[in-house]
Amino acid sequence: MRPLTFALLGAALFLAGCGKPSDAVVILQPQAKPATLQKYWPVPDFSLTERSGKALGLGDLTGKVWVADFFYTSCPGPCPALQSRFTEVQKALGPLPDVRFLSISVDPLKDTPEVLDVYAKRFKAGPQWFFCTGDRDAIFKLAHDGFKLPIAGGTPLDGPVTHTTRLVLVDRSGMVRGFYEGASQEGVDNIVGDIHRLLDEK
Numbered sequence: 188m189r190p191l192t193f194a195l196l197g198a199a200l201f202l203a204g205c206g207k208p209s210d211a212v213v214i215l216q217p218q219a220k221p222a223t224l225q226k227y228w229p230v231p232d233f234s235l236t237e238r239s240g241k242a243l244g245l246g247d248l249t250g251k252v253w254v255a256d257f258f259y260t261s262c263p264g265p266c267p268a269l270q271s272r273f274t275e276v277q278k279a280l281g282p283l284p285d286v287r288f289l290s291i292s293v294d295p296l297k298d299t300p301e302v303l304d305v306y307a308k309r310f311k312a313g314p315q316w317f318f319c320t321g322d323r324d325a326i327f328k329l330a331h332d333g334f335k336l337p338i339a340g341g342t343p344l345d346g347p348v349t350h351t352t353r354l355v356l357v358d359r360s361g362m363v364r365g366f367y368e369g370a371s372q373e374g375v376d377n378i379v380g381d382i383h384r385l386l387d388e389k
Contacts, residue, residue: 224356224381225365226358226363226364227362229360229361231332231333232246233333234321234325235291238300238301238307238318238320240300249361250285251285251286251359252285252286252357252385253357254273254354254356254382255354255355256291256352256369257291257292257326257330257336257351258293259293260292260297260298260303260306261297270306272354272375273354274311274312276382277313277315280382282313285359287316287317288317289316290318291319291321292319292326293338295326299320352368352369353366353367353368354366354378355367356378356381
């Protein structure tokens with residue numbers, strides 16, 4: 188639900204004889220979006236391995252508007268729903284040349300490029316949607332320090348990976364510009380609109 192502001196119309200109720208509280212009319216009005224999206228912080232450089240086997244870093248995304256999420260292919264919980272939402276965003280936007288999607292596995296020991304390739308095809312990922320693996324510690328550091336997202340676990344000692352379902356929107360210069368609940372339809376609708384806003388940003 189979008190934030191709402193309350194407008195109270197009617198006479199001043201503290202004046203004697205000017206009406207009762209039940210006479211007041213409350214009108215709910217949508218709050219206007221700011222003219223530009225907030226700028227949070229720059230994403231640090233990183234080095235990942237894409238499902239194609241090629242290296243992928245921040246420089247490969249510079250000049251593009253992109254969305255990142257964290258997942259793992261054996262996730263029994265929200266990951267399939269999260270990736271399905273990503274599929275919806277990809278479909279809603281169409282083949283825009285300046286948009287990219289980045290899905291990063293938080294279980295790189297199991298999620299090899301070959302495993303990621305099979306998983307990506309399951310969600311009809313196009314050439315603009317990258318599925319990446321890499322060094323586990325580097326990925327966790329990128330999540331914590333680069334995107335400020337909580338991730339924990341992922342070894343035989345500490346159990347399954349616990350991770351966020353948020354999508355992160357990044358602009359052409361590598362600046363984080365928004366966070367969205369990836370498991371909700373509202374999050375999908377909002378991020379599609381904000382991607383268009385960043386594409387139009389000068």
